[in-house]
Amino acid sequence: MNSPIAAQHLLPATAPRPVSAAFLDALVARFGAQCSQSLAVREQHGRDEGALQAPPPAAVVFAESTQDVADAVKLASEYEVPVIPYGAGSSIEGHLLAVQGGISLDVSRMNRVLSVNAEDLTVTVQPGLSRKQLNEAVRDTGLFFPIDPGADASIGGMTATRASGTNAVRYGTMRENVLALEVVTASGEVIRTGTRAKKSSAGYDLTRLMVGSEGTLGIITEVTVRLYPLPEAVSAAVCSFPSIEAAVRTVIQTIQLGVPIARVELLDANSVRMVNNYSKTTLREEPMLLMEFHGTPASVKEQAETVQDIASEFGGQSFEWASTPEERTRLWTARHNAYFAAVSSVPGCRAISTDTCVPISRLADCLLDSITEADASGIPYFLVGHVGDGNFHFGYLLDPTQPEQAEKAETLNHQLVNRALRLGGTCTGEHGIGLHKMDFLVDETGTGAIDMMRAIKRALDPKNILNPGKIFTL
Template identity: 75%
Template sequence: MNAPTPAAQLTPQLQPRDVPAALLEALAARFGAQFSAALAVRTQHGRDESAFTTVPPPAAVVFAESTQDVQDAVRLCAQFKAPVIPYGVGSSLEGHLLAVQGGISLDVSRMNRVLATNAEDLTVTVQPGVTRKQLNDEIKSTGLFFPIDPGADASLGGMAATRASGTNAVRYGTMRENVLALEVVTAKGEAVRTGTRARKSSAGYDLTRLFVGSEGTLGVITEVTLKLYPLPEAVSAAICSFPTIADAVNTVIQIIQLGVPIARVELIDAHTVGLVNRHSRLSLREAHMLLMEFHGSPASVKEQAETVQAIASEHQGADFEWADTPEERTRLWTARHNAYFAAVQSRPGCRAIATDTCVPISRLADCLLDSVAEADASGIPYFLVGHVGDGNFHFGYLIDPDDAAERALAERLNHQLVARALSMNGTCSGEHGVGLHKMGFLRDEAGAGAVAMMRTLKRALDPDGIMNPGKVFAQE
């Protein structure tokens, strides 16, 4: 692999463009109280959950409240060839929303209305600032739910833009499979619609899939139409402890290969369980753990659980604990979702360099165990969790952001992990996206020809390079 050097990956190449005073004046005149050039507001919109800490904030922030607002903001920026960086809730992990070339942060969090729920068709249309928890709260009376759960209460526009997934992906898929249609504002300020509410189509190019995962580099998503699913009749969650990570992973491999329709299966290593216990005031056994959930009819849930328990027993799994009430399940899954924050808070002042490699399920044990051995040998603090049902796992290397040696060590481990995953026909990013941090890895994974094709698409749709520039790949 010829990925960028560790220092380069954590020190993005800044190419700020001048934002003329005339543009700021025009935005202020158009948006009034929806416009801010205050340093505190700009600083908030110039940071995410990534390890990048040295990027200057955007020149100003526009708070869009409608598609027309987005169009007007983009058109004004296009006149001055100023970058536009979409902003949702700021939970991205790869530097997606950082203003590496300056420009205007376009905050769509106020575009937070559920526009239409079509329960009979199992679809819903929302504005991009609606968060996943908000959506499920608003539709719970219909008996339906939206299953994609990346952990953070991310905005659905951001989840579409990064092709997010999460804990339920093993059964329900990712945003790629669950977005039916979009409304997108292009670099010219034109609002276009892609897709329909129909479950399938053979009409023309699949523009919906082009924008899902484009990370704001091709346009600003202003509406999203999503698939919904009936709430399962029965839900049961369980935890099971294992003496080794290999035992836990081999249990998962057998579950998937036997076709058990498990809804969620998460790996948490023993050290991370300890961090979660202290953060969430739990008393989970501090051993390598699988956290599982089963959906279906009472009979099917019982059958799935019995099958999984038998498989786990063959791999030294023990101490099964069941959570059948919503309160018990929420307690367990909240603890899992707080694993990132538990880890970061365990070392005050640290930042996490997070990985999200994904490999074919048959190679999961090899990739994960070799990566654990490298991380243990390095001595760097880390946490480990994984959506292992689809071959996806996360290391979070906890670094002192001011310690160049720790940064370099974490980047070396990340580089070795990605190289290993790619050698196994895996991917550098199962769900976080490319952003700034994985541009070199994308080139290694996709190849020069595919990246050149991506650049051609970018130039065709955004000839002045104003849509979230400097992300996914360097424009040439």
Template identity: 80%
Template sequence: MNAPADLARLHPAVAPRPVPESLLAALRERFGAQCSTAMAVREQHGRDESPFDVPPPAAVVFAESTRDVADAVKLASDADVPVIPFGVGSSLEGHLLAVQGGISIDLSRMKQVLAVNAEDLTVTVQPGVTRRQLNEELRSIGLFFPIDPGADASIGGMTATRASGTNAVRYGTMRENVLALEVVTASGETIRTGTRARKSSAGYDLTRLIVGSEGTLGIATEITLRIYPLPEAVSAAICSFPSIEAAVRTTIQVIQLGVPIARVELIDVNSVRMVNAHSRLNLREQPMLLMEFHGSPAGVQEQAETVQAIASEMGGNDFEWATTPEERTRLWTARHNAYFAAVQSRPGCRAVTTDTCVPISRLADCLLASVDEVDASGIPYFLVGHVGDGNFHFGYLIDPHDPDERLRAEQLSHNLVSRAIAMGGTCTGEHGIGLHKMGFLIDEAGEGAVAMMRTLKKALDPKNILNPGKIFSL
């Protein structure tokens, strides 16, 4: 993709399609108080955590069942009006924005855990269930769902973006952990994909087609997930390093040695300072790795000793260990609060975020070159990363009213993505394409592959009403 030349290409093309009054009347008749056209409600559903500002949807439908979703989509389809699924609004890439107008379907009231099959290690939930809610319900029977993107995202949103997070190095992403779906299609039909069986060779893999499709091919209304036994033993540690390079080289050695570490997260010195101020902590202000080990007591001890020895060779110091849930929560506060601590460190700012992922062998090269470039730019930033699987995030903190800052941040993002793709990596490890990375998708996948994606979209959504204007343009 060509480097940003001006701000015009950084803003989504907003061309609202008409929403006839007859559709709004039909929605009010069908949904009553579950349908709102109040500006405050519309604005809440017309903004996410991305740096884009787009007019809000024309109405919001608060779905409480699969039938509600199907009926709303059918009414919208009859009127050729877009529909945008909404979870908790934590998207970073503009997924929720009504760039072609339309209505928002809020799934947050669909928050039932429908079935727990402990013997098979599966659970079926509605899309509005959040990861914390799910784990609260599973904890009492000794099970958990490991995908942890940081924010308390909804399972529906995590499915739509193919989320991963801090545990992905051991447990994989939503791609590996979604077994089956109930989906409302663009015509308002309800279909099912997949089964609770751990594998299948029956036809096209529609489940994985929907997972990561960002609401552009269907709206998931039931999701069946893999779940796991709570580990017999869990130990967490933080370790400070004299440089980012030392922390990254430690991570590479740990992964290449095959240590089955559950989590290994990087926090740069900027993030540590911000979290200390935000959460009133006193962490050592150096680059830091946060690590967690799962398994038997003996296995956890062996993993921890191996990692500590590697880290010590790289200059790692001040190991702090935590074995109780309360101690682990305190240590992980630094990682989970990093984004919000960063945004609050510069009042009024917006974050232009990245989430590139590269092969682990190229992690140091890509990350260190990117650090040098942003340090030279003068743009305030923070850096965190799920470095165990080669995924890391810069957040460039910009004044949204300063076009020069926005342009410089986008140039940094462009250079980083180009660097990652050249190293065999991807423009997005977990946030998805949304609006922000549409040009990068062409760079990564190629025109032919994107053309095939467009063909699928047109076949499954011929009226282009399902979250239009995302991933690619039609």
């Protein structure tokens, strides 16, 4: 595969569809100041945090209600113009790029909490609400929403990409935590899927169909998610190890013993060094696990002691505790800023981030071979992982003036994904397919499964206007 920095080689060879003046006039007539054709606004909405690039959309519509979304989609359907949903813009696989032209439909102004049902442990929100805003809104109920992908992503975007993050080892992903949706279809019809009940056997599971569909089957306008009681006690700890393998073996044994650890993050020595420089922390610059335990004071103590014993068997040392909220926040903020720490460590670089997930028993095999290849490449990199569920990320730091580095990074990415698939894993644990991983999806699922996905897409979006060119080509 060619360089992701030379993005035109990766983008689907589909010419942008024409956007007529009549369509743009109809948008302005309906939305007025909520519709922008400013180049700066269009460019902002025509890129995400990834390295791929494409021309910006023809216009941006700022939706403020479900009716706005429905009306925009009806107009787009009438004129057969692509519509690309936009939340916080934090995706990294080209999800937001207007590869077939069209408009960006920004739902960030739809950011209200619609109902909190504390007795049922559920909340219903609009899609533009961010995960931090959600937790701030429900804090007084004694509940919280645990899905934490790092970026302050929107709930709608997290649903569309089936996000997970640092808490997934205990609380699951968006797949397990979305109960119901309101969705605008490709014809502009508003439908509802699921209920607030914990389970249902009623018909096809349309909620799960929409979760992870990346805006290609419908535009999410309401989301009902599970909440969880705030744990009585929380404790975090960091532990350094003599090698990556020792840290990974500690995690594998912890999970296989059934310790209900809430978070367990791996950082390699490169990442720790970058984090120290960026966040002014003083962590030992060795492979490190950052862990968090939730429960009662007694259960947290028991969990932590068990993991500490396991870690000591593999040479873990400097087991340091962060018991106060301020200390925990400092550590997790430093972890969440690892990407920015890495990018700032090499001025002018671009970061290409990978994302695979394997069964926990094969984590060491996949990770160690991938490290060997990355070291041999000579490309600066960082490694972080939600290793409690077998998910990890390499970030390759590339000089954009040196295209051969991007070629090497793509080779490493191919080798990593192929290894993960051989070991029974997936090409993406949480980033999604978007544009960059379409070929990998074929390798993972086979052409028969892709043909079934295409059939679903054609049935639900016959004019192919909802985020076209993503996940697979028609």
